[in-house]
Amino acid sequence: MAEFESRDIGQVTTYVAAVDGILRGENDAPTIGLLICKTKDDVLAKYATTGIQLPVGISEYEIAKLLPEDFKSTLPTIEEIENELKG
DSSP: OOBOOTHHHHHHHHHHHHHHHHTOOTTSOOOOEEEEESBOOHHHHHHHHTTOOSOEEEEEOOHHHHSOHHHHTTSOOHHHHHHHHHO
16 A cells, blocks of 8 residues: 555546446446545645546545554564564
């Protein structure tokens, strides 16, 4: 996952249009594009999506915020994972 860049909008709208053109049936709702990024600048995201007619959203994603606190302590650290892979 990476930081949002305005060129990402062009890529996701191409995919949305392709799915709608190739896969979507007559009873299906329009495809929605969702860009999930490590970080995003809200101003850049706003201007990058201005004028886009397809349904596209941009969201930041931090898995650490999604996990319950008691679950986090059961996960291995990055160092533990690296040591396991080396071993």
